[in-house]
Amino acid sequence: MIVIALYNLKGGVGKTASCVNFAYLAAKEGYKTLLWDIDPQGSTSFYYKAKPKTHPGIKKLISKDANLENVIMATEFDHLDIIPADNSARSFDVMVEEMKSSKNRLKSVLKQFDGEYDFVFIDCPPGFSALSENIFSAADIVLMPIIPTTLSVRTYNMVKDYFKEKDIDSNKMMCFFTMTDLRKNMHNEIMEQLYKDKKFFQNYIPYLSDVEKMGIHRQPIEAFARSSYAANCYRELWTEITEGVLE
Ligand SMILES: Nc1ncnc2c1ncn2[C@@H]1O[C@H](COP(=O)(O)OP(=O)(O)O)[C@@H](O)[C@H]1O
Ligand SMILES: [Mg+2]
Structure with missing residues (x-):
């Protein structure tokens, strides 16, 4: 089982769009793939039209003997299940509070899926917290979408420093560019500069309106625009990512 967390300290950078497509x-x-929507904004759940009938409460969800069978829902697609977001802000606070007890809490919750799922994707909220520390510990790959702008470079460096400071294996951190616009000099320059870091996949996702249209179709791009350029970009990037992790 490979756990991939779509994370960035920054919001609005394409974590959810990428998580849904990958x-x-x-x-x-x-x-066999499980998507866990941990972000209380619930965007991944929205895209997959997943709304829990009843939510067991976050404490139950992440308790040691949690039985997640009841919260996992099938999506309309084969092999793809989802744990929808709990949209209440209070639940989120409780979750972060619970995670303070140990940075391995989430990891031990995920253990029950070993053998049952091949991939677990986590759509993360932005920011540093006890939750993000748990996510970094539980994930095999912390996959970061980065827009090639000044502020994104700044947050990228902050995450790198955080990994160092907390002694987290920096090899887990893998990045790719999103919402790129190669007509912009700044995008080109920043990409050229950051590619030297060897943390970035060669394939990237340009700024494309088909990505935004996911909100209208409420489906991954591949499901409604298979032959589009956007679908192709995600396929190529996904192939590059799996080349590194599946052998
Ligand atoms: N490659 C892209 N091209 C155009 N729009 C994009 C792209 N990736 C994401 N978006 C749009 O940008 C917004 C933020 O993306 P989202 O995936 O929700 O970010 P995050 O989860 O990091 O907050 C959404 O409206 C989404 O449709
Ligand atoms: Mg999101």
């Missing part, structure tokens, strides 16, 4: 592509290849 999880779909993994499932389409036949891998």
Whole structure:
């Protein structure tokens, strides 16, 4: 089982869009895939039209003997299940509070899925917290979408420093560029500069309106615009990511 967390300290950088598309592509290849929407904004749940009938409460969800069978829902796609977000702000506070007890709490919750799923994708909220520390510990890959702008470079460096400071394996951190616009000099320059870091996949996701249209179709791009350029970009990037982790 490979745990991939779509994370960035920054919001609005394409974590959810990427999480939704990568999880779909993994499932389409036949891998048993679970998507856990931990962000209280619940955007991944929205895209997959997943709304829990009843939520067990966050404490139960992340308790040691949690039985997540009741909260996992099937999506409309084969091999792809989801744990929808709990949208209440209070639950989120409780979750962060609970995570303060140990940075391995989430990791031990995820253990029950070992053998059952090939991939677990976590759509993370932005920011540093006890929750993000748990996510960094539980994830095999902390996958960071980065827009090639000044502020994004700044937050990228902050995450790198945080990994160092907390002694987290920096090899877990893997990045790719999103919402790129190669007509902009700044994008080109920043990409050229950051590629030297060797933390970035060669493939990237340009700024494309088909990505935004996911909100209208409420589906991953591959499901409604398979032959589009955007779908192709996500496929190529996903192939590059899996080349590194599946052998
Ligand atoms: N490659 C892209 N091209 C155009 N719009 C994008 C792209 N990636 C994301 N978006 C749009 O940008 C906004 C933020 O993306 P989202 O995935 O929700 O970010 P995050 O989860 O990091 O907050 C959304 O409206 C989304 O549709
Ligand atoms: Mg999001």
